[in-house]
Each structure stands twice: as structure tokens, then as C-alpha cells.
Amino acid sequence: MAVLKRLFIVLGLVTVPLLLGLLFTYDVLKIEWISFMEIQPSFNAQEDPLPLPPRSIPVQGAAYVPELGAPVNPLVADEASLARGKEQYEINCQICHGANADGKGPFAVYLRTRPPVSLLEGNALTGSDGAMFLTITNGIEGAMPSLKENLPEPNMRWDIVNYIRSLQGK
Ligand code: HEC
Structure with missing residues (x-):
């Protein structure tokens, strides 16, 4: 018991x-x-990413330093660069600018107020590599999205610039 x-x-x-x-x-x-x-400094869905802290430096080197002009293309347009550029172009640009960069991508018909332009003529042909790099990086207000988040490594964007130059026959 x-x-x-x-x-x-x-x-x-x-x-x-x-x-x-x-x-x-x-x-x-x-x-x-x-x-x-x-009460933490989180940000909500659909909100822009928080600005970088002052005096911070990107680890891949500055993509664009204001006042230093357009950056200079650091990549040689060799076969490997063109192959990478083609792949990324097809993923990120072709839908608007078309497979051969003539501005007639499948999505272009829906962009009526400011349709994508041909990259074989005009600014894209006569402008510098750096100018095109900045267009890809920052987009065009009201027309083209900024693609730096889809192409986070600067060299991915330079590969595309090289590939477009090859389409232009340069
Ligand atoms: C959502 C559609 C869209 C996508 C995706 C897109 N673009 Fe554009 N892009 C445009 C439009 C629209 C314009 C023309 C803006 C205007 O009216 O000046 C443009 C303009 C440009 C220009 C300037 C041409 C000029 O003559 O001034 C370049 C260079 C360019 N795009 C390159 C690219 C590259 C490279 C990619 C892929 C990394 C890309 N774009 C992806 C819509 C797009």
C-alpha cells in the first residue's frame, strides 16, 4: 500500500x-x-527594399559611381561570355526585345504606350557599353523594369551587353 x-x-x-x-x-x-x-525595422510585402546603410560598399565593386561617368566594360567578348549573355538575354530581355533584338518580343504587343525598341539601331547601337549597362541596371522610368535584381552579378549584365553587340554585328 x-x-x-x-x-x-x-x-x-x-x-x-x-x-x-x-x-x-x-x-x-x-x-x-x-x-x-x-517594433523591429522589418519592411512589409511590396515595400521597396531598405536603403543601404551610409558608407557601405558593394562586395562586387561599385556598379556605378555617380560623377565618374558610365562604367567601362571589363569583360572580353569571348565565346564563353557570349554564351552566358545569350542565355541571360533569352531569360530576361527576349520577351520584350525579341530573339534577335529587333524589339518584337511576344510581350511587346501589350506595351502600347511605350513599346520596347529595337536594340539594333538608335541609342543602343551608338551608345557606349556602359550606357547600356546602366539601362539594364536601372531600367527606364515608366517603360522598362530595372533588371539588377534578376542579374545580381554585374558581369551577368556585361555578358548581355557583349551578346547584344554580337547581334548588332559589332
Ligand atoms: C518589360 C519589357 C522589357 C524588358 C524585360 C526589357 N526591356 Fe529594354 N526596354 C523596354 C522598353 C519599353 C524600352 C523603350 C523605352 C523607351 O520608350 O525609350 C526599352 C529600352 C531599352 C534600351 C534603350 C534603347 C534605346 O534605344 O534607347 C536598352 C539598351 C534595353 N532596353 C535593353 C534591354 C536589355 C538588355 C534587357 C534584358 C536584360 C531588357 N532591355 C529588358 C522594355 C523592356
Whole structure:
């Protein structure tokens, strides 16, 4: 009998705190804990990314330093660069600018107010590599999206510039 009694006491000591704990776990008894999650500097869906902290330096080197003019193409247009450029062009640009860069991509018909232009003539032909790089990086307000997030490595954009030059026959 004494053994049974001890067993009940031990069981009670274990289960009572457990049940009490479960009451809180399942919010039967609710306590409003102080939480700091809502006052952190997070940003909401659809909000622009937070600006970079002042004086921070991008790890791949500055893509564009204001006042230094358009950047200079650091990549040689060898076969490997053209192959990478073609692949990325087909993913990111072809839908608007067309497979041979004539501005007649499948999505172009839906962009009526400012349709994509041919990259075989005009600014794209006469402008510098750096100017085209900046257009890809920053997009064109109200017409073309900025593609720097799709092409995070600057060299991905230079590969595309090289590929477009090859389409232009340069
Ligand atoms: C959503 C469609 C769209 C996509 C995707 C797009 N563009 Fe454009 N792009 C445009 C439009 C529209 C214009 C013309 C803007 C205007 O009216 O001046 C343009 C203009 C340009 C120009 C300037 C041409 C000039 O003569 O001034 C360049 C260079 C260019 N795009 C390159 C690219 C490259 C490279 C890519 C892929 C990395 C790309 N675009 C992806 C829509 C697009």
C-alpha cells in the first residue's frame, strides 16, 4: 500500500505541472507576453527594399559611381561570355526585345504606350557599353523594369551587353 501511495504522489508531482503548462501552451489561460517583433525595422510585402546603410560598399565593386561617368566594360567578348549573355538575354530581355533584338518580343504587343525598341539601331547601337549597362541596371522610368535584381552579378549584365553587340554585328 505504501508503494502505491508513493507512486500516486510522484505521478501527481509530474502531471499537475504538466497540465498547468498545457493550459498555457494551448492558450486556455492566456498571457500577453511582451513581444518586440512588431517594433523591429522589418519592411512589409511590396515595400521597396531598405536603403543601404551610409558608407557601405558593394562586395562586387561599385556598379556605378555617380560623377565618374558610365562604367567601362571589363569583360572580353569571348565565346564563353557570349554564351552566358545569350542565355541571360533569352531569360530576361527576349520577351520584350525579341530573339534577335529587333524589339518584337511576344510581350511587346501589350506595351502600347511605350513599346520596347529595337536594340539594333538608335541609342543602343551608338551608345557606349556602359550606357547600356546602366539601362539594364536601372531600367527606364515608366517603360522598362530595372533588371539588377534578376542579374545580381554585374558581369551577368556585361555578358548581355557583349551578346547584344554580337547581334548588332559589332
Ligand atoms: C518589360 C519589357 C522589357 C524588358 C524585360 C526589357 N526591356 Fe529594354 N526596354 C523596354 C522598353 C519599353 C524600352 C523603350 C523605352 C523607351 O520608350 O525609350 C526599352 C529600352 C531599352 C534600351 C534603350 C534603347 C534605346 O534605344 O534607347 C536598352 C539598351 C534595353 N532596353 C535593353 C534591354 C536589355 C538588355 C534587357 C534584358 C536584360 C531588357 N532591355 C529588358 C522594355 C523592356
